[in-house]
Structures are given as structure tokens and as C-alpha cells.
Amino acid sequence: MTSAFSGLTNALAALNVQRYGLEVTGQNIANANTPGYTRQRAELAAVGPATGVAALYATQHPNGSVTVSGTTRLNDPMIDVRARTEHGDNGYRQTTATVLSSVETLFDEPSDHGLAEQLNDFWNSWAAVANNPGDLAARNVVLQKAASLATSLNQSSANLDRLTQSVAQQATAATLEINTAAAALAQLNGEIAVATASGTNTNALADQRDSLLMQLADLTGAQTTVLANGTATVSIGGQNLVASTTATTVSLSPANQILVGGTPAGPAGGELQGLVDSLTTALPGYAAQLDAVAAALANTVNAGQTGGYDLAGNPGGPLFAGSTAATLSVAVTNPAALAASGAAGGNLDGSVALGMSQLGGSNSGADAAYRSLVGTLATDVQRAVQQASIQQAVTNSVDELAQSSAGVSFDEETTNLLTYQRAYQASSRVLTTVDEILDTLISHTGRVGL
Amino acid sequence: MMRVTVGSASRGALAGLQADASRLANLQKQITSGRQITKPSDSPTGTVTALQLRSQLKQLHQYQANATDALGWLTTVDSSLHSITSQLQQVRSLVLQGMNTGTGNATSNEALAQQVDQARASLLSLANSSYLGRPVFGGTTAGDVAFDAAGSYVGDTGTVARTVGPNNAIDLNTPGTAAFGANGSNLFDLLKDISANLRTNPSGLGANLQQLDSRQVAITNEQSLAGAKYQRIQSVQNTANTNRVQLKSQLSDLQEIDLADMAIQVTSANAAYQAALATTAKVSQISLLDFLR
Numbered sequence: 001m002t003s004a005f006s007g008l009t010n011a012l013a014a015l016n017v018q019r020y021g022l023e024v025t026g027q028n029i030a031n032a033n034t035p036g037y038t039r040q041r042a043e044l045a046a047v048g049p050a051t052g053v054a055a056l057y058a059t060q061h062p063n064g065s066v067t068v069s070g071t072t073r074l075n076d077p078m079i080d081v082r083a084r085t086e087h088g089d090n091g092y093r094q095t096t097a098t099v100l101s102s103v104e105t106l107f108d109e110p111s112d113h114g115l116a117e118q119l120n121d122f123w124n125s126w127a128a129v130a131n132n133p134g135d136l137a138a139r140n141v142v143l144q145k146a147a148s149l150a151t152s153l154n155q156s157s158a159n160l161d162r163l164t165q166s167v168a169q170q171a172t173a174a175t176l177e178i179n180t181a182a183a184a185l186a187q188l189n190g191e192i193a194v195a196t197a198s199g200t201n202t203n204a205l206a207d208q209r210d211s212l213l214m215q216l217a218d219l220t221g222a223q224t225t226v227l228a229n230g231t232a233t234v235s236i237g238g239q240n241l242v243a244s245t246t247a248t249t250v251s252l253s254p255a256n257q258i259l260v261g262g263t264p265a266g267p268a269g270g271e272l273q274g275l276v277d278s279l280t281t282a283l284p285g286y287a288a289q290l291d292a293v294a295a296a297l298a299n300t301v302n303a304g305q306t307g308g309y310d311l312a313g314n315p316g317g318p319l320f321a322g323s324t325a326a327t328l329s330v331a332v333t334n335p336a337a338l339a340a341s342g343a344a345g346g347n348l349d350g351s352v353a354l355g356m357s358q359l360g361g362s363n364s365g366a367d368a369a370y371r372s373l374v375g376t377l378a379t380d381v382q383r384a385v386q387q388a389s390i391q392q393a394v395t396n397s398v399d400e401l402a403q404s405s406a407g408v409s410f411d412e413e414t415t416n417l418l419t420y421q422r423a424y425q426a427s428s429r430v431l432t433t434v435d436e437i438l439d440t441l442i443s444h445t446g447r448v449g450l
Numbered sequence: 451m452m453r454v455t456v457g458s459a460s461r462g463a464l465a466g467l468q469a470d471a472s473r474l475a476n477l478q479k480q481i482t483s484g485r486q487i488t489k490p491s492d493s494p495t496g497t498v499t500a501l502q503l504r505s506q507l508k509q510l511h512q513y514q515a516n517a518t519d520a521l522g523w524l525t526t527v528d529s530s531l532h533s534i535t536s537q538l539q540q541v542r543s544l545v546l547q548g549m550n551t552g553t554g555n556a557t558s559n560e561a562l563a564q565q566v567d568q569a570r571a572s573l574l575s576l577a578n579s580s581y582l583g584r585p586v587f588g589g590t591t592a593g594d595v596a597f598d599a600a601g602s603y604v605g606d607t608g609t610v611a612r613t614v615g616p617n618n619a620i621d622l623n624t625p626g627t628a629a630f631g632a633n634g635s636n637l638f639d640l641l642k643d644i645s646a647n648l649r650t651n652p653s654g655l656g657a658n659l660q661q662l663d664s665r666q667v668a669i670t671n672e673q674s675l676a677g678a679k680y681q682r683i684q685s686v687q688n689t690a691n692t693n694r695v696q697l698k699s700q701l702s703d704l705q706e707i708d709l710a711d712m713a714i715q716v717t718s719a720n721a722a723y724q725a726a727l728a729t730t731a732k733v734s735q736i737s738l739l740d741f742l743r
Contacts, residue, residue: 032456039455101491109490110500110705120508127512131519131612132582134592311592341590349590349608354619357512360505361616367505375498378490385491396465400458407455414738 004441007434010065014427017044017066021420024071025413032408036211038073039408040203045069073203075210076405077226083398084213088221088269090388090395095274096282097388099167100381103286106159109374115156115293116374118149119367123360129340130350130357134311139335146301146319150328153294157325160290164283171252171275178219178241178250178272182234185212186247189231193244196229206230216241220250221269237265256280282380287325289373294325297366300359308339308352315339316352463730470723477716486707496704503701510694513614517687520612523581523622524680530579530586531629531673537576538666541569541641545662548648549655563648570641574601577630577637587626596626601638603627614686620679629672630665637665 024042031037047065122145128138195202216222225233234242239260248261256279258265302318310316316339321331340353360367490497548562578595588596588605596605603626610623630637647654
């Protein structure tokens with residue numbers, strides 16, 4: 001037989017449990033907009049009869065109590081893993097697309113003032129000299145156009161350099177961010193291990209851990225393993241970044257290789273890899289192509305000039321000095337020193353100037369090199385932007401999946417609120433009823449007929 | 451079934467709104483700039499083609515400038531040679547008069563000789579006609595004249611080329627030696643000879659007349675050659691004009707927007723954006739809380 005008072009205890013337990021359910025619901029609602037918060041659920045369990053008790057003393061019926069067996073984080077670990085992978089890839093693609101788009105803004109084509117148009121103007125200015133080799137004004141125009149070409153190339157090169165420097169700074173900033181997150185994760189790992197061992201609720205810590213893991217995934221595309229005790233191990237490109245409570249540091253070698261604790265890491269992902277790839281491949285590639293434009297310009301023009309004769313009949317000298325985009329400059333200051341004539345002796349032959357005016361059509365000249373640079377850049381940017389937008393869509397859908405299991409729904413919480421409220425009301429009715437029974441038993445027993 | 455949560459609903463709504471807004475902004479950018487290709491990655495092949503077309507257009511423009519310049523040069527050549535021809539006709543009649551008079555009348559022959567001298571001076575000036583400061587019969591000489599005061603050629607035989615089309619350089623030069631003869635036996639030597647013969651040896655005038663006629667033929671030849679070049683350049687110019695129109699329309703197809711098409715796209719993008727805004731505003735207002743007392 002059960003004790004007459006057990007009904008009171010049971011009702012009290014029920015009241016406590018329903019109130020706890022209400023509290024968890026309240027917490028969910030309060031944190032509906034908290035980034036990284038995972039909704040929680042109070043797990044209720046019916047309390048059965050004690051086992052292993054001799055039949056003589058055992059109750060024949062379950063005693064009808066309830067208890068909170070735990071508070072579960074309702075995330076989906078599989079989706080979380082996928083989300084981190086996609087975020088790593090997304091960080092890489094977005095960063096690459098951003099850097100390449102910045103490069104693209106340096107080459108404003110097709111336009112009326114881009115380098116292609118300046119080249120056209122330069123070649124055409126030679127045609128004017130060919131028509132009138134004795135005209136110093138026409139020769140001066142050539143010098144002006146040559147100077148503006150050289151300046152444009154110098155500027156493009158300087159802009160590309162500045163962009164490279166700013167990308168390098170971003171990469172350094174990213175390593176600092178990674179190291180801060182890794183250190184925080186290592187510390188958190190320690191707290192989670194202790195909390196798990198002592199049986200404390202680790203849900204809030206786990207939320208913080210997952211936020212840090214996501215941040216690291218965005219930055220580095222890190223591989224993550226969450227162990228049974230709730231601690232996380234993180235590795236980048238095969239090198240351990242965080243294991244238990246130790247965090248190593250990420251840095252960049254002078255050649256822009258990712259080092260984890262001083263050891264070169266394999267290809268990773270995330271923003272850092274995007275920045276590093278831009279620094280080691282994309283940006284130097286465009287700089288080299290720009291240099292090729294400058295070299296082609298200097299070579300073709302200088303070769304034409306040294307084969308000709310200037311206004312006074314002396315052999316012509318190189319028009320451009322320097323052979324890289326950064327160093328290209330105009331070496332001639334006297335317009336009469338431009339070679340326009342194909343024959344010595346100080347005549348007004350314009351055959352060399354005519355040849356110069358047609359260099360723009362050459363397939364190996366500066367124009368073709370520049371078109372190839374712009375074409376390559378445009379294709380690269382287009383591909384990077386497309387890949388980034390595809391990856392963004394994939395990432396968004398995975399995020400939505402993760403949100404779908406971990407996010408708070410007001411309709412659902414409101415329903416829970418109602419459920420727990422009703423259960424609380426019913427439990428208190430049980431308490432009142434038991435109380436009335438006991439009242440009958442205690443106050444009215446033996447007073448029959450009074 | 452996928453749960454819809456506060457986060458996923460707002461995230462989805464925001465992503466949709468942003469996509470619509472960015473589509474609208476892109477269209478707006480194209481319309482305000484008037485160009486389909488606002489940056490190379492909008493169309494890599496289009497960009498490269500546009501660069502090529504622009505370079506061709508610029509070159510065509512320069513070809514046309516060259517052709518105009520060439521026509522100016524040839525006009526000078528033509529009008530000089532034309533005047534020279536008519537002056538030579540007068541000289542010819544003077545020579546004929548001299549032959550008729552013979553040795554009989556020294557005074558009259560002296561007058562004829564003086565007229566020939568006058569004509570020589572005027573022809574020398576015509577042979578030194580210049581275009582933009584360059585003697586048109588002087589080849590590529592850096593000097594101001596093709597013939598010096600003594601009537602000997604001081605120009606050269608260099609080419610005066612004008613490129614009027616791709617691989618189409620036309621040599622405009624009419625070397626003074628071709629039109630007026632080689633030094634020692636050129637037109638001015640001949641005229642000097644005629645003037646001397648009129649004064650002292652009218653019997654030599656018969657031979658002079660033949661030489662004058664053959665010189666006249668050479669000059670007419672050069673004049674017709676210049677005329678042929680003129681025609682050739684004109685026809686090239688006509689072709690270039692047609693070409694330019696074609697290139698421009700190609701470039702415009704490639705670069706510029708189709709306003710009507712854009713207007714339709716903007717209207718539909720705008721409608722989509724407004725619809726998204728309206729539904730987002732309505733849907734996100736409703737929850738179970740609205741229906742609980």
C-alpha cells in the first residue's frame with residue numbers, strides 16, 4: 001500500500017516539474033534572437049516503483065510521480081558538421097571573390113579613359129607624326145601620350161601593390177582572430193570537461209563552443225571533432241590547432257604559407273586560405289601580366305625607334321626606359337629626338353612613325369597583352385563570383401537546416417507554455433483533491449453521527 | 451517537415467529581400483550608366499570584343515584623318531600641275547611665234563624671250579608649291595623648296611606614304627624629277643635654253659618645241675596619276691565610312707543597354723521586390739500569440 005501522504009509528494013513533484021518546463025520554455029523565448037543559442041527541452045520521465053524491493057514491501061501500483069531527467073540541446077550534430085564544412089568553403093569563396101572584384105575595379109574597361117584607349121591614342125599620335133614628320137607639335141603629342149601611358153601603368157602597378165598589402169594585412173588580422181578563437185576554445189574545453197565530469201548542465205558552454213567552432217570554420221575551414229565529454233578538437237590542414245586545453249598558434253611564413261605551431265599546414269579553406277591564395281597566386285599573376293604589358297610596350301616601341309632616325313638625321317634611341325609596369329618611364333624629352341624617318345640624313349620621311357602607328361594591331365604587342373589581362377581577369381572574377389554565390393546558397397540552406405532543428409519557434413514555445421500551464425493547473429488540482437481527502441480522513445473520521 | 455523558426459524565417463525573408471534589392475540595384479546601375487557592361491566580369495568575352503572594336507574604331511578614325519590629309523596633298527599636286535600645264539601652253543605659243551618670226555626681228559624675239567623668262571619664274575614657284583609647309587614635289591626633303599633658284603632639283607625621291615586603311619599605304623609622292631625631268635635636262639633648263647635660243651639661235655627652237663611637248667606629256671601623266679590616287683582614296687573613304695557605322699552599331703549592341711528591355715526588367719524586378727516586402731511585413735506579424743486570450 002502507498003502512504004496516504006504520497007499523493008501530496010507526487011503532486012508537489014508534478015508542480016515542480018511543470019514549473020521547470022515553463023522555465024525552459026521561458027529561456028527559449030528569451031533567447032530566440034541570441035546568436036548561437038540552441039533551443040532546449042526539459043526531458044520529463046515518469047517515476048516508476050523502486051526496483052529490487054521485496055514483494056512484501058513493494059507497491060502494487062506505480063506511484064505516479066514525475067521527474068526531470070535532463071535538459072536536452074536540440075541541435076543536429078550531423079547538420080552542424082556539414083554547416084561547418086560549408087562555412088569553411090564559403091569563407092574561402094567569398095574572400096576570393098571579394099579580392100578579385102577589388103582587382104577588377106583597378107581595370108576600368110571598356111571605357112573611354114582606360115589603358116586600352118590610351119594605347120589607341122598613343123598609336124594614333126604616331127600616325128599624325130607620320131603624316132607630318134616635321135611638325136614638332138605632333139611629336140610633342142606623342143611624348144605626352146607616352147608619358148600618360150607610362151603614368152597609367154605605374155599607377156595600376158602601385159594600386160595592385162597597395163591592394164596586395166591590404167590583403168596581406170587582412171591575412172595577418174585573420175591569424176590573430178584565429179588565435180584568439182583557438183585560445184578561447186581551449187579554455188572552454190577545460191570548463192566543459194570539468195562540468196561534464198561533475199554532471200553540471202553544459203548546454204550554455206556547448207553553445208559557446210559551437211559558436212567558436214563556426215568562427216574557426218569560417219576563418220580556416222578547420223576540421224572539427226566533438227568528443228564524448230563535449231570538448232572539441234580542431235585541426236587545420238592536418239595540423240592540430242586545438243586539442244583538449246592546449247591551443248597552438250597560426251601564423252604566416254614570409255612566403256605566405258600557413259603555419260600551425262610553426263609547421264606548414266596542408267591546404268585548408270576558409271577566409272585565411274582565400275587570402276593566402278590571392279597573395280601567392282592571383283595577385284602576383286595579375287602583376288606579372290601587367291608587367292608583360294609594360295614590357296611588350298617598351299620592347300616594340302623601342303625596337304621601332306632604334307631602327308629609325310630622328311628629325312636631325314641621327315639614329316633614334318629608346319622611347320621608354322624600364323620594362324616593368326612600376327618602372328616604365330619616358331626616356332625622351334626632346335620631341336625632335338623621336339625617330340620618324342627610316343633613312344638617315346635629316347629628311348621628312350615618316351615610314352618609321354607609320355610603322356609605330358600600326359604596332360597596336362600586333363598580336364604580340366601591348367594591346368594584345370592588355371586585352372589578355374583584362375579577359376583573364378574578367379573570366380576569373382566572373383567564375384569566382386558565380387562560385388561564391390552558389391556556395392552562399394548552399395551555406396544558407398544548410399544554415400536553415402541547422403536553424404530548423406536548433407532555432408526557436410514562437411508558435412511551438414507558446415504551445416508548450418500552454419501545455420505546461422495546464423499541467424501545472426491540473427497538478428495543483430490534484431494537490432487540492434489529496435488535501436481534501438486528507439481533510440476528510442483527519443477531521444471527519446470517527447465523527448459519524450455527530 | 452522542416453520546422454520554421456524565428457531565425458530561419460527572418461533569415462529567409464532577409465535573403466530574399468536582399469536578392470531582390472540587389473537585382474534592382476544592378477539594373478539601376480546599368481540604366482544610369484547606359485551600359486550593359488559596367489565592369490569586365492559582366493561579360494568577359496563582350497569586354498574583350500568591345501576593346502577590339504574600340505581599337506578598330508580609333509584606327510579607322512585615324513585612317514580617315516590620314517585620308518583627308520592625303521586628299522589635301524593631292525589637291526595641291528593636282529592644282530599645281532594644272533596651272534603648270536596651262537602656263538606651258540602659253541610658252542608653247544611663244545616658241546611657235548619665235549619660230550615664225552625667225553631671225554628677222556630681234557626686238558620682238560627679245561620680248562618673247564622675256565616672256566619665257568617670266569613664265570619660267572612663275573613655273574618655278576608653282577613647282578615649289580607646298581602643302582602644310584612641305585614642297586609637294588620635293589619627296590621627303592626637309593628643305594622649304596623642291597627646286598632651287600637655279601631650277602635644279604633639291605628634293606629627294608623618298609616616299610610620302612599615307613595609310614588610309616589596313617595594309618593600304620598609298621605613296622603620294624610626285625617626285626619633281628618625274629614631272630619636270632632630271633637635273634641638267636629638266637623643264638627649267640629647257641626654258642632657259644628656249645629663252646637663249648629666242649635671243650640668239652631661233653633655229654634651235656624646233657627641237658625645243660619637241661622637248662617641250664614630251665615634258666608636257668610627262669606632266670599630264672603625273673597629273674592623271676595623282677587623280678587616280680585621289681579617286682582611290684575617296685573610294686577607300688566611302689568604304690571606311692560604311693565600316694565605321696557597322697563597327698559603331700556592333701559596339702553599341704555590345705555595350706549599351708536596350709532601354710525598352712531594361713524598363714520591362716526594372717518594372718518586374720520592382721514588382722517582385724514590393725511583393726516580397728509586403729508579404730514579409732504581413733507574414734512576420736502573425737503568431738499564435740495573436741489568437742490566445
